[in-house]
Amino acid sequence: MTAIHNPRNLIALAAVCLSSMMFGLEISSVPASLPALERVLQGDFQDLQWVMNAYTIAVTSVLMAAGTLADRFGRKRLFVISLALFGLTSLLCGLATSMPAMIAGRFLQGAAGGVMLICQVAVLSSQFSDPAERVRAFAAWGVIFGIGLGFGPIIGSAIVALASWQWVFLVHGPIALLTLALAQYGAVESRDPDAVKLDLGGMLSLSLAVLGTVFYITQGAELGFTSPAALAILLGSLVCLAAFIAIERRVPHPMFDFSVLRIRAFAGAMFGSAGMNVSFWPLMIYLPVYYHGVLGYDDVKAGWSLLAYTLPTLVVPPIAERLAQRFQPGWVIPGGLLVIGAGFFLMLWGSAADNASWLTLLPGCVLAGIGLGMTNTTVTNTSTAAVPSARAGMASSIDMSARMISLALNIAVMGLILLWGVDAGLPGVDDGERLQRAATIASGQLGSDDPERARAALVQGFGWVLGYGGISAWLFAVGSFLVFGAQRTTGRRLEVARS
Known part of the structure; x- marks a missing residue:
């Protein structure tokens, strides 16, 4: 019996594909809800940018660390944890009553999503040992991920029109529960006995550099790009970037x-x-x-x-x-x-x-x-x-x-x-x-x-x-x-x- 026809492998593949669809939808469906968010939560132009940027910055912050953590503590375990957190943080976004709460929820959702994304790749790689079957599994994963990205705008717009903007986020709650059950049953646990130490310094310095630069660009018009506060933020971002480069050149197992x-x-x-x-x-x-x-x-x-x-x-x-x-x-x-x-x-x-x-x-x-x-x-x-x-x-x-x-x-x-x-x-x-x-x-x-x-x-x-x-x-x-x-x-x- 080939790996792809193994019932547990099929269930694990379904879990990975569902989670990839959620990740893709959260990038492309949310823009359709921004006008409604602006009206209901009384946000301004910068708030709308941060609703998207909080997610992408958080994903960036955890991507490289997630692979190390999955190798050390178990790929299935971290995948299951990330699914649960993605569902919970999606509920936080859907229940937000203010823009600060929404932006904070989006940051947490992005962190869970970044871990979930890396674990998808790790689970598929360990679950399908046969090269031909692995190629087919990754092809299915890529197609579903693409569907989430490609159809996200119309799905988000339809949800806003037929229900409310909250359901653009709340819909991930039941999907995450189903995916969690599939992953718990189908995915096989795997670890890397030679997993390297977490590059915490590199992760923090890169995240702060990106966050500071984005903050300078988005808030610079209001603060004044040459004001002392704005220049201090820009200088701090450059220092963090220099620190990231220095750390990655010195650590024995750099994440970059x-x-x-x-x-x-x-x-x-x-x-x-x-x-x-x-x-x-x-x-x-x-x-x-x-x-x-x-x-x-x-x-x-x-x-x-x-x-x-x-x-x-x-x-x-x-x-x-x-x-x-x-x-x-x-x-x-x-x-x-x-x-x-x-x-x-x-x-x-x-x-x-x-x-x-x-x-x-x-x-x-x-x-x-x-x-x-x-x-x-x-x-x-x-x-x-x-x-x-x-x-x-x-x-x-x-x-x-x-x-x-x-x-x-x-x-x-x-x-x-x-x-x-x-x-x-x-x-x-x-x-x-x-x-x-x-x-x-x-x-x-x-x-x-x-x-x-x-x-x-x-x-x-x-x-x-x-x-x-x-x-x-x-x-x-x-x-x-x-x-x-x-x-x-x-x-x-x-x-x-x-x-």
Whole structure:
């Protein structure tokens, strides 16, 4: 009997897939609930950013530590604990009555989600010993994870429209209970007898560096970017970053081994990872603002409109894998980033068109989704294949951490650019009120004083965001292409030699 047909393995696979769907939904469905959160919990523009960033920063904080803890104390045990905590923290978010409570709940939820994500990989790796069956298990996990990400916007919008925003979070309670029962029965416990010591110093210094930088970007406009308080936060973040680099160079078993960056394929893939997260993924937070504030769509129509942005990411990866095998990842990853950038510029044109609608944004949304589909899976496969198999877990953790750090930073950066763009479109407004007015409009609330001018300012701000995303994707495409350079040449020579 093969491993995949073992009933316990099938049950464990179901648990892992359900947990991956929850993790994906929590990234892509929550943006659809942000307008409702803003109304009900009386949040401002910065609060909405922190609802997303608290989750991604917390995931980043625990990712690398989670692998070490799972190896030492048991992968199944930590998976079960993380599932229980994810369900409980989701309930905390759903029951929040204020923005501070919501942001705190999201941080705790992200910490549980980060541990859960690493444990998914660890459980599958230990549960399926046969290489062929392991590939099939990971393929199923990837598909379900992609469905959670791809259909999250419409699922979140439908929940908000048919029930309430609370159920975007509360729905994870019963799903977590079911997943917990499946994991408890199906998953087999495993440990690594040679597990290394937890790199606590590296984990704390990196987390504080990211948190401080995001805080400086999001709150800088209010504090004053050159004010003593803001500069102190920025300096503290830089000190923490320097401490992280120093710690990782000295500890015997670093959670971030900088030596892997000398491997061209790995470094080129990391450019691709960062390129996706300065463009495609953070825009998912701000697209609903455009659909609500500029086009006047309700939650469900905005969610349906977002499907054009996310569905191609589910369809294209199998094609991208074949392209990577034939033409080398050094062509496919930069090519995917170039396509994302082109999609952003098409959306820029569509968003500013006369009688703009979801149809004028459709070509750009689809093109950006195709580019993401070309890049996403290829980056993961390339980064893990570029290092020895014994270090694949570390490589995967670096890849995921790079994604979450760049996502957290660029949610903040895109928000700041949106704010600046809206502010520049409000001439004649008193300077004392201008920033507050711009922040209100940037969150999608046009107000009743001069809604047409507010709408035009929001269109301009959104255009600035799209321009930033498009240019950034192309710059990272160039960087990835250049870093891959020798790798492409080597691959081509090998193909010629084989023929």
